[in-house]
Amino acid sequence: MPAGDAFTPDQLYDIERAVRQAEEVSGLRFSVYVGGADEETRPFAQELLNELADPDHSVLVYVDPAGRRLEIVTGSQAKRRLSDTSAGLAALTMQTSFATGDLTGGLVTGVQQLGEHAHQAPLLHASEPHQQ
């Protein structure tokens, strides 16, 4: 591991694989940013989301290890598939791992969880009676 890198190549591979799997399962775009913020973390994370190619259909996971802050930002369309409650549950999972120093494990598990929750599309026409 080169001095100063946040993740080893194996760890990066694990996170990238979790991101790809979440994208395949959910159809949304996932992005993970790990680094400090010069300002409040939430606005900074929203700026990062807006930097993506398709921010409306994207989910950004922002981790500030120094400030010990986690932000999950969903775009305007992505939040229809991934509710704030689901994002909160994933945040709780990641928070637990981060508190023990396991950044990689928290990111992998959290991104997978986000992808799985986003996969559950809203059930439409559930109340309509069956047509005979």
Add this chain to the structure above:
Amino acid sequence: MISLLSGHAVLVFVGIPVLVVAVVALLVFASSIANGPRYRPGLSWWAPPVWINGPAATKPDPANLPELPGAPGIPATAGTGVARTTGGASASW
């Protein structure tokens, strides 16, 4: 004869335990030595930013970042590449 015995005793009773302790310590710390510094909550963060699946491999220039959506009186429009209303969650540890 006495000096030979004492030298042998030192080798057995000091040298071997020291060797065993050294091997055990090496085994314990081998993984952390191989993996480099590890993140410890509450201590300073040493690494440059990493953006996985981002628009570029490097950190974006804050000066070039788009304006935040939802500013009062300035409704964001479709097709600007800027997410309008965002959701999500926050946490700290």
